[in-house]
Amino acid sequence: xxxxxxxxxxxxxxxxxxxxxxxxxxxxxxxxxxxxxxxxxxxxxxxxxxxxxxxxxxxxxxxxxxxxxxxxxxxxxxxxxxxxxxxxxxxxxxxxxxxxxxxxxxxxxxxxxxxxxxxxxxxxxxxxxxxxxxxxxxxxxxxxxxxxxxxxxxxxxxxxxxxxxxxxxxxxxxxxxxxxxxxxxxxxxxxxxxxxxxxxxxxxxxxxxxxxxxxxxxxxxxxxxxxxxxxxxxxxxxxxxxxxxxxxxxxxxxxxxxxxxxxxxxx
Amino acid sequence: xxxxxxxxxxxxxxxxxxxxxxxxxxxxxxxxxxxxxxxxxxxxxxxxxxxxxxxxxxxxxxxxxxxxxxxxxxxxxxxxxxxxxxxxxxxxxxxxxxxxxxxxxxxxxxxxxxxxxxxxxxxxxxxxxxxxxxxxxxxxxxxxxxxxxxxxxxxxxxxxxxxxxxxxxxxxxxxxxxxxxxxxxxxxxxxxxxxxxxxxxxxxxxxxxxxxxxxxxxxxxxxxxxxxxxxxxxxxxxxxxxxxxx
Ligand SMILES: Nc1ncnc2c1ncn2[C@@H]1O[C@H](COP(=O)(O)OP(=O)(O)OP(=O)(O)O)[C@@H](O)[C@H]1O
Ligand SMILES: [Mg+2]
Numbered sequence: 001x002x003x004x005x006x007x008x009x010x011x012x013x014x015x016x017x018x019x020x021x022x023x024x025x026x027x028x029x030x031x032x033x034x035x036x037x038x039x040x041x042x043x044x045x046x047x048x049x050x051x052x053x054x055x056x057x058x059x060x061x062x063x064x065x066x067x068x069x070x071x072x073x074x075x076x077x078x079x080x081x082x083x084x085x086x087x088x089x090x091x092x093x094x095x096x097x098x099x100x101x102x103x104x105x106x107x108x109x110x111x112x113x114x115x116x117x118x119x120x121x122x123x124x125x126x127x128x129x130x131x132x133x134x135x136x137x138x139x140x141x142x143x144x145x146x147x148x149x150x151x152x153x154x155x156x157x158x159x160x161x162x163x164x165x166x167x168x169x170x171x172x173x174x175x176x177x178x179x180x181x182x183x184x185x186x187x188x189x190x191x192x193x194x195x196x197x198x199x200x201x202x203x204x205x206x207x208x209x210x211x212x213x214x215x216x217x218x219x220x221x222x223x224x225x226x227x228x229x230x231x232x233x234x235x236x237x238x239x240x241x242x243x244x245x246x247x248x249x250x251x252x253x254x255x256x257x258x259x260x261x262x263x264x265x266x267x
Numbered sequence: 268x269x270x271x272x273x274x275x276x277x278x279x280x281x282x283x284x285x286x287x288x289x290x291x292x293x294x295x296x297x298x299x300x301x302x303x304x305x306x307x308x309x310x311x312x313x314x315x316x317x318x319x320x321x322x323x324x325x326x327x328x329x330x331x332x333x334x335x336x337x338x339x340x341x342x343x344x345x346x347x348x349x350x351x352x353x354x355x356x357x358x359x360x361x362x363x364x365x366x367x368x369x370x371x372x373x374x375x376x377x378x379x380x381x382x383x384x385x386x387x388x389x390x391x392x393x394x395x396x397x398x399x400x401x402x403x404x405x406x407x408x409x410x411x412x413x414x415x416x417x418x419x420x421x422x423x424x425x426x427x428x429x430x431x432x433x434x435x436x437x438x439x440x441x442x443x444x445x446x447x448x449x450x451x452x453x454x455x456x457x458x459x460x461x462x463x464x465x466x467x468x469x470x471x472x473x474x475x476x477x478x479x480x481x482x483x484x485x486x487x488x489x490x491x492x493x494x495x496x497x498x499x500x501x502x503x504x505x506x507x508x509x510x511x512x513x
Contacts, residue, residue: 160347161349163337166319167338167343168363168412169339179351182351
């Protein structure tokens with residue numbers, strides 16, 4: 001058997017078993033009208049739910065699932081990019097200059113453990129519109145892990161690299177570009193992956209509570225308006241799948257030659 | 268070096284005196300080995316010579332000029348390789364050549380890649396190389412800037428004994444051809460006997476120079492089976508206070 005096959009066969013088998021189990025557990029009650037509203041949907045009903053969410057309704061430009069996904073992904077990307085833009089340089093500075101670290105780290109560490117959800121009321125009061133509101137929430141939930149990772153990455157650069165560079169007369173901007181930045185990239189990237197994951201979790205919560213569109217809102221609407229668990233489950237599966245996709249996007253960078261060295265080979 | 272001294276002190280911990288007055292003169296083009304027990308302060312001394320560590324007492328001067336900081340005229344080769352894993356072999360070796368023209372860089376990098384036998388690996392990254400190849404990159408990177416002095420801190424320490432033997436004889440050839448002054452730290456008695464014109468034997472911490480053994484009578488390439496070699500080696504074993512029987 002080719003190794004490619006080996007890689008997919010186990011997860012596919014596990015998924016098949018779980019879906020079968022899910023079916024067995026749910027289909028017995030499928031014809032019970034009395035509990036029809038509150039019972040858990042069967043796998044097939046969820047497939048139909050997907051079909052429902054992927055059908056364009058009159059008066060709308062795109063199917064609900066597509067437009068909600070686009071809205072959520074856009075918000076996460078916007079907030080995350082802003083956080084990178086500010087967090088990476090800030091973290092690098094903190095990692096390099098002990099004084100900056102001493103001055104800023106207590107603040108970063110104080111804000112970092114605050115659940116992003118706790119920021120929601122502030123976001124609601126500060127921003128009237130959905131987009132700035134959710135972008136702000138993603139920003140505050142991703143900037144601290146990014147900054148912390150970048151600072152730690154610089155602090156963990158082995159001394160021999162810095163000494164070696166100094167030995168060859170490399171300093172200033174050239175030292176930063178040729179040694180400090182590349183030496184910290186793998187750890188920064190790990191921080192980015194983590195932060196993007198957090199951002200994706202937060203956007204759903206934020207949309208459920210404070211925003212009028214997106215995947216989180218779709219779940220909330222399915223609960224409030226239609227009470228349809230099949231739509232909720234279909235949306236949740238979509239959220240998981242997009243999460244994998246976002247992670248894979250960042251992971252692709254791990255294979256660049258200038259970064260790959262930072263990841264120990266496994267298996 | 269005159270009375271070179273070093274004490275590490277951290278708040279809340281007793282100060283560690285590592286070097287207590289080291290006096291040593293090294294001539295141009297000389298190959299000197301520093302031999303001493305683990306933890307005695309050899310690396311510290313070499314780091315001070317290279318300008319990586321401050322000097323707490325005494326002086327270290329090169330051509331009459333006190334060492335103030337790192338300088339490309341004196342290049343350090345580290346035990347843990349210290350070649351940059353994010354750069355190809357080629358970029359590593361050309362790292363110190365930033366001020367030169369492209370043509371010059373190319374010519375020099377080419378020359379040293381050939382010198383250490385890494386043709387065909389120019390585009391490879393360090394993770395694709397064996398330990399011995401990595402250290403050859405480290406040596407080539409150091410030589411490429413044409414330094415007067417090479418400081419080598421157990422550069423072959425992490426390698427297997429065959430590779431080590433091989434690299435030592437390559438190093439001797441390079442040293443004789445390129446006429447460098449080499450200060451070579453090791454705790455391996457055989458290594459010191461094979462390489463040094465003089466071997467500086469250091470005491471346990473705080474390090475002093477116990478004695479200096481002159482091996483300039485042993486011609487290169489050294490025959491490790493010859494009676495003179497064995498005699499010299501046994502002399503070092505004795506100075507280090509270890510038995511020649513296991
Ligand atoms: N930055 C430092 N701070 C405090 N103590 C240090 C520092 N660097 C070295 N030391 C201490 O100085 C002593 C000498 O260290 P050094 O690395 O010079 O030994 P060495 O002779 O090179 O040993 P080895 O052969 O094992 O490499 C050690 O006891 C070590 O604990
Ligand atoms: Mg050492």
